[in-house]
Amino acid sequence: MITRRCSAHRMEPNELSTILMVLCLTLVELSVGQVIPGGLQPANVDNEKLEQMAKIGINFLNKKFEDNQLLKLLRVEDAQTQMAQGRVYHLKLNVTSTNCTKYTEEDEQNNCEETEESSRKLCSVKVWEWRGKLKATKGGCENIIEPSSQTTEQPTEATSDLITTAQANITEGIPFKMSTHSSVV
Numbered sequence: 001m002i003t004r005r006c007s008a009h010r011m012e013p014n015e016l017s018t019i020l021m022v023l024c025l026t027l028v029e030l031s032v033g034q035v036i037p038g039g040l041q042p043a044n045v046d047n048e049k050l051e052q053m054a055k056i057g058i059n060f061l062n063k064k065f066e067d068n069q070l071l072k073l074l075r076v077e078d079a080q081t082q083m084a085q086g087r088v089y090h091l092k093l094n095v096t097s098t099n100c101t102k103y104t105e106e107d108e109q110n111n112c113e114e115t116e117e118s119s120r121k122l123c124s125v126k127v128w129e130w131r132g133k134l135k136a137t138k139g140g141c142e143n144i145i146e147p148s149s150q151t152t153e154q155p156t157e158a159t160s161d162l163i164t165t166a167q168a169n170i171t172e173g174i175p176f177k178m179s180t181h182s183s184v185v
Contacts, residue, residue, distance in 0.1 A: 043079035043089060050079055053089050053134060057125035060136030061095070062102055069097040070104060070112055077122065086130030088137075093123045095141070120144050 043050060058073050065071075078092040097119060100112035123141040127134055 040080040040082050040090060043081045050076060050089070050091075053127040053129075054091060054093055054125075056127055056134050056136050057091050057093055057123070057139060058095065060125060061123055061139050061141065064139060065141075067097070068101050069115075069118070070100040070102050070109065071095045071121075071123075072098045072112055072114065074120070086128060089127045089129065091125045091127065093125060094120065094144075095123055096120045 054073055054076050058071055062071050072095060074094040074096055076091060077094050078090075080090045082088045082090065096114045098112035099115050100109060104112065120143070121141040122144045123139060125139040126137050128137050
């Protein structure tokens, strides 16, 4: 008769922690790149479906706002998707006011142009896709300032005189003194 003896090897605490760390790192490595349920994921900005959703978003904003001017899409700035009872698209749209009113016929809206005094807006819109239907559920806009529209003021005559005097004093070695009083020109 052969008798086998069973023996257990007792692990040291540092061996156990090493094994646990390797297991955790393996799990992290496997989960990288996985979609988080309910989390926002980048959407392809260049697809036709997104253009359709942007149009639905613009129509929603045109109905929502009291302004009589029709908004026009300039570009889609950002798009993300979220899985939640269907799919929700979070869109950032760069829009502008046009020379058309909200009552302009739909087939004529392609001829609407941005007006000189129009303000550009960055709008956030949520479009919900459920069972093949698209519906805008939420939206809002903020005015944005285009860098090209910012102007720099030209120096006034008084400012120009002050600069000329300061430059002359520097070249002549006269120390610059700050004046505590102001004068109106």
